[in-house]
Structures are given as structure tokens and as C-alpha cells.
Amino acid sequence: MSVITPSRADADAGTTxxxxxxxxxxxWIDGAFLPADASCLPATTHALHYGSGVFEGIRSYxxxxxxxxxxxxxxxxxxxxxxxxxxxxxxxxxxxxDIVLQVLRRNRHRDAxxxxxxxxxxxSMGLDVTALSQHLMVxxxxxxxHLGGASIRLGVSGWRRNPATSLPPLKLCGAYVNSLLAKHxxxxxxxxxxxxxxxxxxxxxxxxxxxxxVQGDRITAVEHPDALAGIxxxxxxxxxxxxxxxxxxxxxxxxxxxxxxxxxAEVAPVSRLEDRAYAGSKVGNxxxxxxxxxxxxxxxxxxxxLTHA
Ligand code: PMP
Numbered sequence: 001m002s003v004i005t006p007s008r009a010d011a012d013a014g015t016t017x018x019x020x021x022x023x024x025x026x027x028w029i030d031g032a033f034l035p036a037d038a039s040c041l042p043a044t045t046h047a048l049h050y051g052s053g054v055f056e057g058i059r060s061y062x063x064x065x066x067x068x069x070x071x072x073x074x075x076x077x078x079x080x081x082x083x084x085x086x087x088x089x090x091x092x093x094x095x096x097x098d099i100v101l102q103v104l105r106r107n108r109h110r111d112a113x114x115x116x117x118x119x120x121x122x123x124s125m126g127l128d129v130t131a132l133s134q135h136l137m138v139x140x141x142x143x144x145x146h147l148g149g150a151s152i153r154l155g156v157s158g159w160r161r162n163p164a165t166s167l168p169p170l171k172l173c174g175a176y177v178n179s180l181l182a183k184h185x186x187x188x189x190x191x192x193x194x195x196x197x198x199x200x201x202x203x204x205x206x207x208x209x210x211x212x213x214v215q216g217d218r219i220t221a222v223e224h225p226d227a228l229a230g231i232x233x234x235x236x237x238x239x240x241x242x243x244x245x246x247x248x249x250x251x252x253x254x255x256x257x258x259x260x261x262x263x264x265a266e267v268a269p270v271s272r273l274e275d276r277a278y279a280g281s282k283v284g285n286x287x288x289x290x291x292x293x294x295x296x297x298x299x300x301x302x303x304x305x306l307t308h309a
Pocket of ligand 1: 057229230231263
């Protein structure tokens with residue numbers, strides 16, 4: 001069931017669509033292309049009230065051979081599918097993958113942030129969701145969301161991360177209220193990003209990024225059961241040979257360097273953690289530049305991670 005009233009965009013539904021000529025981005029929603037700012041959801045949408053949806057944050061890049069490629073698209077959509085299953089939403093990875101490529105082409109986006117979202121719609125206000133309508137949309141937009149690759153100042157949040165025993169670390173919409181509380185709290189103290197620490201003093205992750213530290217020439221990825229299994233972190237583990245283990249806040253403070261990573265943040269060196277200033281980010285900058293080469297198709301050994309649009 002569709003919650004939208006498709007307009008003439010209907011004509012394009014499910015077809016390979018031509019790129020739009022003007023700068024107005026369009027998104028795909030339940031089989032039709034609509035302007036990205038179209039207002040089309042009923043106010044009784046279940047996900048709006050309860051956060052009953054799942055999303056992904058994916059990036060595409062203009063590659064150095066003149067093409068456009070999505071970085072690790074199957075991995076992102078498989079993670080989304082795991083979250084969808086928990087909510088009882090059916091999601092076909094190949095179908096969503098095809099739509100992602102269609103939306104990119106239609107918007108003529110090359111360096112883009114890609115946002116697929118699947119959610120529960122209308123039918124009931126109750127918490128038994130089996131009879132609710134299910135929906136899917138894919139939007140693409142020019143990047144510069146989140147940390148944007150800059151050097152950042154981290155504040156330690158007073159909020160705890162959602163424990164995995166209560167909310168699995170997947171990209172479930174409602175779970176992100178936890179992230180925005182933390183970000184809001186540290187922003188008031190002048191920090192760009194919040195760091196979650198658990199009750200025993202172990203580092204979890206940031207609101208939208210995983211954490212790495214450098215000690216001498218050793219790179220360590222912070223491992224924690226409540227943290228999202230980041231695709232960027234998995235990428236860096238594979239290409240740098242870093243080790244992953246539990247890390248305390250004290251260790252992170254004492255490290256030579258700290259950097260965070262995520263699809264939107266890419267690899268962002270940390271200049272300060274509360275009152276601790278890091279002297280430099282030599283390793284972080286090297287890793288950031290390696291990551292840039294990989295996502296732009298400039299590292300032949302890793303081209304299998306690119307899906308060409
Ligand atoms: N942790 C959280 C809470 C996130 O939202 C993200 C961004 N998806 C990450 C870590 C990094 O994950 P990825 O590298 O897959 O983007």
C-alpha cells in the first residue's frame with residue numbers, strides 16, 4: 001500500500017528514468033519520483049510516532065576514471081535488511097540497490113550522500129505492527145552532512161549509549177534519539193561531536209561514528225557490544241591491519257592520536273577530547289588519504305567495494 005498520491009512522476013515508476021534537467025533533487029518513494037521536499041505522508045504514520053523505521057547512510061563518489069560509484073552498497077543494504085527484519089519490514093536488497101542507482105542517475109549526483117529509509121505507515125496506532133503498511137524511500141543529496149572530514153573536538157556525553165540488550169546497534173530510527181540527545185548536550189559546551197562511554201569507563205562510539213586510537217605505530221579500533229558495526233571501521237581494519245579491542249576513556253585520553261570514522265564523517269582526526277589536546281594527526285591524516293583513494297577507485301586492490309552507477 002502506498003501512502004502517497006503519486007503525480008505525473010508515476011509515469012517513471014519502476015522504470016530506468018532519465019536524469020532531471022534542473023537542480024531540483026528528486027527522491028523515490030513507493031514507486032514514484034517526487035521532489036525531495038514534497039509533503040506526502042499522513043500525520044498518523046506509525047514511524048513518525050514511534051520511530052518504527054530503519055535507514056542507511058551511504059555515499060557515492062566521483063571516481064578518478066570519470067565515473068560514479070557507491071561505496072560498499074551491498075554491505076549497507078544488508079545491514080538495513082537486518083534492522084528491517086526486526087521490525088517485520090520486508091526489504092529486498094537487490095531492489096533497493098537498483099533504486100539507489102536510479103535516484104543517483106536521475107539527480108545527476110556523483111559525490112552524494114544516499115539515504116534509504118523503510119518504515120511502517122498507517123493502519124493502527126497500536127504496537128502490534130503486523131497489519132501496518134510498509135514503505136520505502138531513497139533520497140540522494142550533496143554531502144557535507146555530519147562531521148565532513150574536518151578535525152573535530154569531542155565531548156564526553158553524560159548519556160549512556162542504548163545498550164545492545166535493549167536496542168540492537170542497527171540503524172533503527174527511534175534509536176537515534178539517543179544520539180541527538182548526546183550531540184545536543186555536548187554542542188552546548190562547544191564540542192562538535194559526542195563520545196559515549198559506558199558505566200565501567202569503556203569507550204563505546206560517537207553519535208554517528210566509530211572511534212580509533214593511535215599509540216606509537218599501533219592503530220586500535222574501539223570495540224564495544226553497544227556500538228554500531230561500522231562499515232567504514234571494518235574497511236579501515238582491513239586496509240590498515242589495525243587491531244580491535246575494548247578501550248577505556250583513560251587510554252583514549254593518553255593515546256598519541258584519536259580519529260573517528262563513518263560513512264558521513266569519513267576519517268576525521270580528533271583535535272581535542274574534553275580538555276585533552278592531541279599534538280597532531282599524522283597517522284589519522286594518512287588513513288584519511290588512503291580512505292579517499294579507496295572510495296574514489298584509486299586503489300586497485302579495493303575496487304570490488306565500488307558499485308558503479
Ligand atoms: N556509529 C553510529 C551510531 C553511526 O550512526 C554510524 C554511521 N552509520 C557509525 C557508527 C559508522 O558507521 P558506518 O561506517 O557504517 O557509516
